[in-house]
Amino acid sequence: MSSLRSITVATLAKDIRLEWRSRDAINSMLFFSLLVVVIFSFSFDPNAEESREIAGGLIWVAFLFAAVVALNQTWARELRNQVLDAYRVSPAPANALFVAKALGNFILVSVLEAVMAPLFMIFYNLRALGPAWQLIPVAVLGTWALVVNGTFFAAMSLRTRSREIMLPLLLFPISIPAVQSMVEATRIILAGDGSARFWIVLLLTYDVVFTTACLGLFETILQAE
Amino acid sequence: MKRAFPILAVLTALLLVYAFYEALWVAPMERTMGDVQRIFYYHVPSAWTAFLLFFVNLVASVVYLIGKNAKADALAAVSAEVGVVFCTVVLVTGPIWARPVWGIWWTWDIRLTTTLVLWLIYVSYLVLRRFSDSSQTPKLAAVLAIFGALDVPLVYFSIWFFRTQHPQPVIGGGGSIDPRMLHVLLINWLAFSCFAFLVCWWRYQLELLQRDLEEAQALEALLGDEGLPATSARARSPLNKTPSRPGTV
Numbered sequence: 340m341s342s343l344r345s346i347t348v349a350t351l352a353k354d355i356r357l358e359w360r361s362r363d364a365i366n367s368m369l370f371f372s373l374l375v376v377v378i379f380s381f382s383f384d385p386n387a388e389e390s391r392e393i394a395g396g397l398i399w400v401a402f403l404f405a406a407v408v409a410l411n412q413t414w415a416r417e418l419r420n421q422v423l424d425a426y427r428v429s430p431a432p433a434n435a436l437f438v439a440k441a442l443g444n445f446i447l448v449s450v451l452e453a454v455m456a457p458l459f460m461i462f463y464n465l466r467a468l469g470p471a472w473q474l475i476p477v478a479v480l481g482t483w484a485l486v487v488n489g490t491f492f493a494a495m496s497l498r499t500r501s502r503e504i505m506l507p508l509l510l511f512p513i514s515i516p517a518v519q520s521m522v523e524a525t526r527i528i529l530a531g532d533g534s535a536r537f538w539i540v541l542l543l544t545y546d547v548v549f550t551t552a553c554l555g556l557f558e559t560i561l562q563a564e
Numbered sequence: 565m566k567r568a569f570p571i572l573a574v575l576t577a578l579l580l581v582y583a584f585y586e587a588l589w590v591a592p593m594e595r596t597m598g599d600v601q602r603i604f605y606y607h608v609p610s611a612w613t614a615f616l617l618f619f620v621n622l623v624a625s626v627v628y629l630i631g632k633n634a635k636a637d638a639l640a641a642v643s644a645e646v647g648v649v650f651c652t653v654v655l656v657t658g659p660i661w662a663r664p665v666w667g668i669w670w671t672w673d674i675r676l677t678t679t680l681v682l683w684l685i686y687v688s689y690l691v692l693r694r695f696s697d698s699s700q701t702p703k704l705a706a707v708l709a710i711f712g713a714l715d716v717p718l719v720y721f722s723i724w725f726f727r728t729q730h731p732q733p734v735i736g737g738g739g740s741i742d743p744r745m746l747h748v749l750l751i752n753w754l755a756f757s758c759f760a761f762l763v764c765w766w767r768y769q770l771e772l773l774q775r776d777l778e779e780a781q782a783l784e785a786l787l788g789d790e791g792l793p794a795t796s797a798r799a800r801s802p803l804n805k806t807p808s809r810p811g812t813v
Contacts, residue, residue: 563704
């Protein structure tokens with residue numbers, strides 16, 4: 340157990356340090372989601388009432404697309420210099436690698452959301468009519484739902500041709516219930532339209548089910564070569 | 565078994581013709597919907613067959629992951645392919661019926677959406693199989709099939725929260741059905757299942773043959789590299805045996 344934790348922490352620290360020095364992923368994600376927000380804003384030009392209804396969808400679609408940018412380069416770094424092969428032959432537990440990668444992506448996407456959400460609020464003149472604090476569990480659970488499966492499918496698409504396009508093709512169909520829950524919960528909270536509890540519970544269920552599945556099957560995927 | 569295939573093919577063709585006749589001429593006309601209701605005899609059997617095939621795919625995937633049995637993987641690939649075809653039939657016949665009856669082509673109702681998401685998941689499964697050319701494709705595909713199966717109940721619950729417009733299932737649901745209609749429906753289902761089984765059987769033999777061929781080609785390339793005379797390598801390869809697979813087991 341302690342080796343699992345120490346390897347997870349070491350891998351996570353390495354990834355964060357690399358990202359901190361280059362800032363490749365976070366910069367491209369920030370700029371990409373900024374572009375999405377601006378283009379959506381031009382395409383819909385909503386008033387305040389409409390904004391509340393559609394903002395949940397827009398913001399999560401922007402984050403979903405931006406997350407794919409981060410997820411795609413998760414494993415690419417490990418392919419250079421055969422790092423992944425070295426990992427495979429080492430006695431380190433496979434799940435430590437997976438948890439570290441998923442947490443790294445989670446941190447990256449959370450930073451993106453923390454920067455972009457206020458900007459989004461400004462551009463669309465949003466003010467939550469429901470309990471705004473509930474947006475935090477929705478964001479945390481929703482982000483985890485995207486990155487846990489995203490990290491897993493990114494590892495799966497490593498073995499395919501044109502893997503950059505493969506990831507969204509695998510991730511989006513499976514993510515449909517999660518995306519729907521995030522969008523509905525955000526819409527309900529922003530519009531003050533009843534309780535978002537059902538959607539938060541559904542997101543939590545999704546997270547538990549797929550985290551378990553990923554941890555159970557990652558070893559198979561990592562050793563597949 | 566070699567002779568069983570044409571016999572089964574003829575029987576299935578006769579059954580399909582009979583079911584078609586029953587559906588168009590024998591089944592009574594529905595009182596409010598009229599003739600357009602007859603699409604039901606194709607829509608529902610296709611849906612049942614598609615779900616059955618997706619279930620076969622899941623079982624075969626789990627069996628493959630446990631035992632690494634190549635035949636289970638071939639069965640998984642085949643059932644997903646044929647299942648997607650039947651699921652497409654469901655998604656096409658549904659709107660054709662919905663337009664005159666509901667006045668709309670499509671609605672985000674629980675059964676429609678779940679079927680659509682299921683179709684999307686299995687299309688992505690087939691894309692993965694197509695795009696992945698390593699020897700590990702079966703493993704990746706089996707894992708994706710399990711993820712897809714876990715996803716379906718969540719999709720169902722997420723849409724269950726919305727209002728449902730689709731007619732209640734006629735079997736085991738709240739709806740009632742004329743016994744003559746049920747009779748026609750079951751005949752059609754039997755015909756469709758036989759047809760699906762026939763296609764799967766044929767495709768399964770083809771898949772095994774394809775794999776043998778790829779293996780033989782790989783072997784030949786390998787032996788060629790080692791400087792063996794190409795003729796002797798060819799003589800040893802199973803390529804030269806007359807392929808007698810389709811129709812035999």
